[in-house]
Amino acid sequence: MMGLTKLEVVEMTRKKRKKVGKAFGFEIGLRSGKDVRMNDQRQTEAIVLAAVNEKGGVTKTTSTANLAVMLSRLGFRVLAIDSDPQGHLTFTFGYERNTLEHTLYDVLLGKVALKDIILPTCIDSESLAFFDPGTNQARGEVVHGPDLIPINMRASAADGELRGKLTWPVLLRRALAPVASQYDYILIDTNPSLGVLTVNALCASQVLFIPLIPEVLSVQGLGDLLQVVHQVKDDSLNPSLVIAGVVFTKVQKYKGHQEIIDTLRGDLSKELGISCFDSYLRQSAVFTNAANRRSVVVISDPYSEHAKDYWRLLEELLRSVGGPAREPVERVVQAIHADTL
Secondary structure (H helix, E strand, O other): OOOHHHHOOOOOOHHHHHHHHHHHOOHHHHHHOOOOOOOOOOOOOOEEEEEOOOOOOOOHHHHHHHHHHHHHHOOOOEEEEEEOOOOHHHHHOOOOHHHOOOOHHHHHOOOOOHHHOOEOOEEEOOOOEEEOOOOOOOOOOEEEOOEEEOOOHHHHHHHHHOOOOOOHHHHHHHHHOOOHHHOOEEEEEEOOOOOHHHHHHHHHOOEEEEEEOOOHHHHOOHHHHHHHHHHHHHOOOOOOOEEEEEEEOOEOOOHHHHHHHHHHHHHHHHHHOOOEOOOOOEOOHHHHHHHHOOOOHHHHOOOOHHHHHHHHHHHHHHHHHOOOOHHHHHHHHHHHHHHHO
């Protein structure tokens, strides 16, 4: 297991560590720095998913980062795209956004090909953190994560500069076309708006999922998002786009929160026709702490309930999108379930 000495603080028996760690596909891959391959199936075209919500602070970036790392550590070819000018995904994966010569925005402007800005992500097996291999050295062995398309604040001008292009809604989809066959999964982190960058993500994706805090105010913006989704489909920009569902995030234990969730499940299904995942993500400072140190919880605290929540979410997502990772992830979740009995 990557950085076992760091993980000895986790109160688990040796038997459980071996069983769950092996199922997670981390034990060999993270200790040796080698890629783990739980499944060698390959497909001709990547499955593209986007985490979308007009509201900020709902764990879009956290979810994109964790899911991308999980798929990558299982040996699948993964590309993570940061389409939020704040660049939080870029930061999490070890890069300083303002020092990058070219980013996604340059691709959308037509200045550079997308294949030329793809960055590797690297994990230091000692610190369990991502780092920029061009400017830093690892203290331990280097473990490779998903590839990354970075971004920075220059992209905040997208709404003004890109709308002048006749084909602006499909710029990202066209840019991805030459590299799509090189990946099994492409995950897009979107910004908290329904502007040019988010529309491009919707047009480039096959499936979107909606992280949502179970609060009344958080739900109010969903109508606007659905309107944009329907417009993208009705205008034939991406007629096959599918909403996989809503995942409730920052869920708290108190009874009132669960009652709100139960109510929202019914309301979202009845009024908006959106299903909700059974899995959910709990409220916890561990996500912020991991991001601050440029890590993700499935790496920094892989045996925690928070990491297990993400495995359960990934399993549900893959029921909708399919692809070569579905069976390996099902095996991981089965091991998690057996471990909790």
